[in-house]
Every structure is written in C-alpha cells, then in structure tokens.
Amino acid sequence: MALIRWQRPETARWDPFHQLSSLRDEIDRLFESPFSALSEGLQPFMSGWSPALDLYEDKDNFLLKAELPGMKKDEIEIQLHDGVLTLSGERKEEKKSEGADIHRSERFVGRFQRTLTLPSQVDADKVKASYQDGILTVTLPKSEAAKPKQIQIKTQ
Amino acid sequence: MNAVVQRDNNQVATTQPERRYVAPDVNIFETKDDYVLEAEMPGVSKEGLEITLEGNVLTIVGHRADPTPAGEAVYRESRPLDYRRVFELDPAIDGDKIGASVDQGVLTLTLPKAERVKPRKIAIA
Numbered sequence: 001m002a003l004i005r006w007q008r009p010e011t012a013r014w015d016p017f018h019q020l021s022s023l024r025d026e027i028d029r030l031f032e033s034p035f036s037a038l039s040e041g042l043q044p045f046m047s048g049w050s051p052a053l054d055l056y057e058d059k060d061n062f063l064l065k066a067e068l069p070g071m072k073k074d075e076i077e078i079q080l081h082d083g084v085l086t087l088s089g090e091r092k093e094e095k096k097s098e099g100a101d102i103h104r105s106e107r108f109v110g111r112f113q114r115t116l117t118l119p120s121q122v123d124a125d126k127v128k129a130s131y132q133d134g135i136l137t138v139t140l141p142k143s144e145a146a147k148p149k150q151i152q153i154k155t156q
Numbered sequence: 157m158n159a160v161v162q163r164d165n166n167q168v169a170t171t172q173p174e175r176r177y178v179a180p181d182v183n184i185f186e187t188k189d190d191y192v193l194e195a196e197m198p199g200v201s202k203e204g205l206e207i208t209l210e211g212n213v214l215t216i217v218g219h220r221a222d223p224t225p226a227g228e229a230v231y232r233e234s235r236p237l238d239y240r241r242v243f244e245l246d247p248a249i250d251g252d253k254i255g256a257s258v259d260q261g262v263l264t265l266t267l268p269k270a271e272r273v274k275p276r277k278i279a280i281a
Contacts, residue, residue: 070194
C-alpha cells in the first residue's frame with residue numbers, strides 16, 4: 001500500500017502541475033488494480049484521520065516523527081512487534097465546544113492508527129519517545145546486527 | 157451573518173509568490189461571549205507564532221521549530237512548510253481583547269464579542 005497521506009483538496013494550495021501529476025497517478029493506479037484503487041480511494045473517508053509520518057535514518061538510529069497536534073501524552077500508544085511499528089490513539093472531542101455554534105470544523109476527531117514496517121531490525125529495549133509541540137518523536141536504535149560493518153582485509 | 161470568514165487562500169498565495177505555506181486546519185465555534193478559533197500547527201511552539209490584526213484582517217503565521225533531523229529521509233509525508241491562514245473578522249469582535257494560547261501544536265484564539273453586540277435582557281418595568 002502506498003504510504004501517501006491523503007490531503008483534503010481545499011487545504012492544499014492550488015498547483016496546476018501537482019494536480020496534473022496527481023491526476024496521472026490516479027489514472028495509473030486505476031489500471032494497476034481496480035479493486036485496490038477503489039478501496040484506497042475510500043480509505044480516507046473510512047479511517048478519518050491519518051497523521052503524517054516521517055521516517056529518517058542515520059548510521060545508528062531510525063527516527064520517526066508523527067504530527068499529532070493537540071493530544072495528551074497518554075492518549076498515544078506506540079507498539080513495536082517484529083519490526084512493525086504501530087502508532088494509535090484517539091483524540092476526543094473537547095467539551096468546550098459543546099452547545100456552541102460551530103462555524104468551521106476541519107480538525108479530525110476520533111481514532112487513528114498507522115503501521116510502519118521498519119527497514120531493518122531495531123533494539124526494542126532502547127526505543128525512546130517524546131511528545132512536544134504536537135509532534136511525536138520516536139528514536140529507534142538499530143540493532144548491532146543491522147548496523148553496517150567495515151570488514152578489514154588481512155594481508156599476510 | 158458570517159462570523160469569521162476565511163479569505164481565499166489562492167489570493168494570499170499570489171501576493172507572496174516567493175514563499176509557500178500550508179493552511180492549518182481550523183475549528184471555529186461561537187459561544188455566548190466569544191468566538192474561539194483553534195488551528196492545528198504541529199511543530200510550532202509559542203516562539204514560532206506570529207498573529208497580527210490589521211483592521212479586521214487576522215493573519216496567523218506559524219514557523220516550524222523542529223529542524224529537519226540528521227540523516228536521510230526514508231518516508232516523508234509532512235510538508236516542511238510554515239503555516240499561514242488569513243481570516244476576516246466580524247466587526248463585532250473586540251480586537252483589543254483577543255487571547256491566544258498554544259498547547260501541543262494547537263493554537264487557540266479567543267475572540268471576544270464587543271459588549272454592544274451581546275444579547276441584552278431588557279427588564280420590563
């Protein structure tokens with residue numbers, strides 16, 4: 001499945017070239033597999049909220065960043081199992097807007113879940129996570145076996 | 157009457173051709189005493205916010221605090237752009253008393269209604 005975040009059209013800036021290329025992508029996808037295209041196309045409407053994920057890699061770590069604005073630390077769940085990282089959680093509707101007149105409601109409310117297969121093995125005991133300014137950062141140290149090794153050539 | 161009207165974002169983009177922004181998602185609701193605007197700007201701290209009011213035009217700009225981490229991006233879904241969105245305020249909003257706070261990437265603006273437009277109860281003598 002493509003790991004591309006669905007964007008609501010009205011929030012994205014108008015860019016004719018972007019529109020063209022995405023139209024082409026849509027057409028390509030239709031020909032790839034009609035049924036998967038259909039279900040992927042519908043997914044944003046069914047899943048509701050799909051927070052943006054970024055994954056970075058350096059020599060020693062993977063670094064995952066997820067945009068999760070306005071949550072509480074304990075509403076976010078992180079699971080790592082067999083190299084598959086799952087982020088899930090639920091954002092609850094805030095009470096203060098209850099009974100008020102709603103003029104705009106663009107922010108998502110409800111559950112989300114994102115699953116990511118890590119490109120190589122990580123040391124599950126050393127994973128660290130922090131949450132600041134609405135961004136969750138998960139640092140996943142690579143396991144020793146997954147790190148690149150320099151092999152010395154011996155001369156006789 | 158439309159309380160807090162969003163201006164056309166395309167218009168904003170053409171006046172500033174050099175910089176690209178992403179429009180934050182907002183919720184706007186109205187209570188008895190004020191309008192409340194919540195804007196999602198993950199990655200923006202208090203220091204990165206610029207809120208300006210010129211006449212009745214409210215501009216929210218958020219600069220991302222998080223620098224791109226070291227290493228190579230394997231996946232990238234977020235857009236590394238600053239946030240900007242412009243609203244035209246109802247003249248009934250008291251511009252001097254706008255309150256702002258930011259918590260975990262969500263900016264909350266409280267826009268109080270001026271005293272003169274609040275519903276008043278008139279007692280029958």
